[in-house]
Amino acid sequence: MLILKESGNKLNEDSFKKIEKKLGIQFPQDYINFMLEHNGGRPIKSLSYSFQEKDPETNKYFDNNSDIYSFNKLEDIPTFYDNLVSSELIPNFYCPIADDSCGNEVLLCLDQSKHHENIFFADHELCDKDEHWVLVKVADSFSHFLNILNEKD
Template identity: 30%
Template sequence: MQSIKWRKRRTFQEATNIQIEEVEEKLKIKFPTDYKEFIKDHNGCSPIDKKVVLFQDSRESINNLLSIGDPTRPIDLLSTIDNVKDRLVDKIIPFATDAGGNLFCFDYRMSAQEPVIVFWDHEIAYEDKESSISYVCDSFTELINKLYEG
């Protein structure tokens, strides 16, 4: 995985294995191993030097990773799902935000073990949930490796 500088907030807390497992159990999914290892040290962090990713005809940025184990934070993964559940397609699980309220997500619709990465556009989701989803890449590691300065 490429080296990226990440900003940790004052309230940073590492995500523990127990917290990750509790979220997986609640959502009835298993996060990819690369993501689980990464989120432990980068829980709720923001990329500093490389944050833009190109896919299809879009250029989007990762604002921050959603946090696990701290429901009081506005970027908590479970709270985020709860806030948008009426517009999210089943088996789409967010893990990061962009600056405009859109989400990078794991897509478990085709595989419970190897979800692909998709981008969820919150504005399109009001009109058509399915059209709000765009394929980005095949894995979390591939997403991180695609990030660049922008």
């Protein structure tokens, strides 16, 4: 069972409509349900997940893992999104939903492409040729992402 501290104010369905309209996106129901219960926050127990990443310079794959430092509160998402998109670090419609203890972001893709509703790890230490952060798909959905998190005491 996922327990979070320092969560934001309690949300309702209307809370999402305002943010969705502002960002021109629509959140998936599994993410909305999570946020209705928690509205972000920091995990009480350490959470981690593993994935493969490709170095853009060498084109070699390597095993990587990350943790969840915090899930973003809904009210903070527009500012985080605007900062990352305006700095051209991430593409439009990739919504920052969490971060790790090293400053990397977890993004929810909401661009209606084949990656719609997939979860990506945004590595701030690896950039592509255009100086965008390298994005690595880590889960097919938010629910899948929650299922791959490993909890440690």
